[in-house]
Amino acid sequence: MEYIAIDGTRNGTPPANAAPVNLQQSGLYEQLARIGKVVVNPKRIELLDLLCQGERSVEALAVASSLKMTTASAHLQVMRQARLVEIRRDGARVCYRAASEEVCRFVSALGMLARARLAEVEQILQEIGTGARSTERVSRAELLDKVRSGEVVVLDVRPTVEYQAGHIPGAVSMPLEHLEAHLDDLDPDVEVVAYCRGPLCLLAPQAVDVLRERGYHARCLEDGMPEWRQAGLDVAGGQGGVVLAGLPGSGDRPFEVSACIDGKQ
Amino acid sequence: MEYIAIDGTRNGTPPANAAPVNLQQSGLYEQLARIGKVVVNPKRIELLDLLCQGERSVEALAVASSLKMTTASAHLQVMRQARLVEIRRDGARVCYRAASEEVCRFVSALGMLARARLAEVEQILQEIGTGARSTERVSRAELLDKVRSGEVVVLDVRPTVEYQAGHIPGAVSMPLEHLEAHLDDLDPDVEVVAYCRGPLCLLAPQAVDVLRERGYHARCLEDGMPEWRQAGLDVAGGQGGVVLAGLPGSGDRPFEVSACIDGKQ
């Protein structure tokens, strides 16, 4: 069988009309491994996941990930060298954030891959959440249909700043923490669809648990907001309402919300 | 500021109605790092990239990546432990393949992230290819428009087996190796759009170079076939025409084509 490899060679031998160099010699894969280096360490994935949700100070990151400051800082340097995160000085503080939308997509792809391939991941998510959530997901297409016909109420259960940075059109902001206080506003006869940050986020499943306990018919959206964007669907908000960092390219990107989340505050 | 972290905790403290465990304790990030471990090594990325294009024997992989058999085998074991690749015995040979579509998506996301964030990657791709390709890409939307109105000829310049495993509707199979021999079949007055495997593949850029030298108006499609699929656009072929491996779930997935590509053959 004849086969042309990605570098233009055929079956490992040089091609007839050779390109100057091939991908292997070019060092391309070494460059890709720079990014791979970030996700080889579980703590770095955790930090990156946090940063995909918003800007944070080093201390906030260290606290959230149970690391010493020096260790957290070292991990952040690795991520900076791979250009996956950027910093902004805020007084004495240094605030880190994900460097671009592709970073969040990559983390999302990692999560979805892990969920699809590693039974352990699915099991962990099942154990943490209490119900059989994965069987009760609403597809984006189904949600769009039902929203149009007014059959459902859509709840965005993420923190308010994330809702303001962009949400599904028609969705109501209902941070998980406020859900129980506002249950009276919900019509028990209308189905509820909750969504959050994505396949590894547990806010929506937790919200669904709460709602079901009270007798509501509630389900989660498949995936979350990042995947909704990636599917090219309409996003509401994103500009007005929330003060963005005013950085180049800021706008509807969820990781450039105004406040640098900090442990002390 | 109040903030609920991904694990349901608020500002690092346990939540009011606590879930049994949080994501951090659950070992979820350790699981994600199992996958990260695969892409920390440039040779493994190279192998995975090869496997996303088709099933291959260990020897073929070792030759293509300039590794000793034992080293290639060791890398493949790491990838197997992360469940990113699967094997099939073919006589004395062992054929490896990417385990599912998500694997290819992940590699694709890695490539796109690297290209977006690392100037070095863009530079390498510019140097290998000879022209200013990145400025001359056709978007998927534009291509769809022009195909409908018959303004363009779409060339799939990947190897035939990959075309048969699924291609853009209306595209003509024209493996790069056969392009020059078939130039006479192309109308010089009609624009040509070439596509290949994705953002890191050089087949389409090389084809565009050949065509431009001969005076054709030729451009590359942004990204490649995997991204076309991911965008949810129609895919032609995929079932008939090519003998697939007959494995569970095989069908329109490009990595499960019939022949196990081998160095010797």
Added chain:
DNA sequence: AATATATTCCATATATTTATAGAATAGTCG
């Protein structure tokens, strides 16, 4: 059954990564 072939396992020297403590730097605030 015996031989040949392809692949994986094992042992090992070398190199890299990790977490951490302590020192150094860069910024704020009075």
Added chain:
DNA sequence: CGACTATTCTATAAATATATGGAATATATT
């Protein structure tokens, strides 16, 4: 300016990863 704070840099010991040669295993062929 000087004290103070947040972060990064430096050094280090323990752990882990890498490539490789040679042995072991599994399958095909005769």
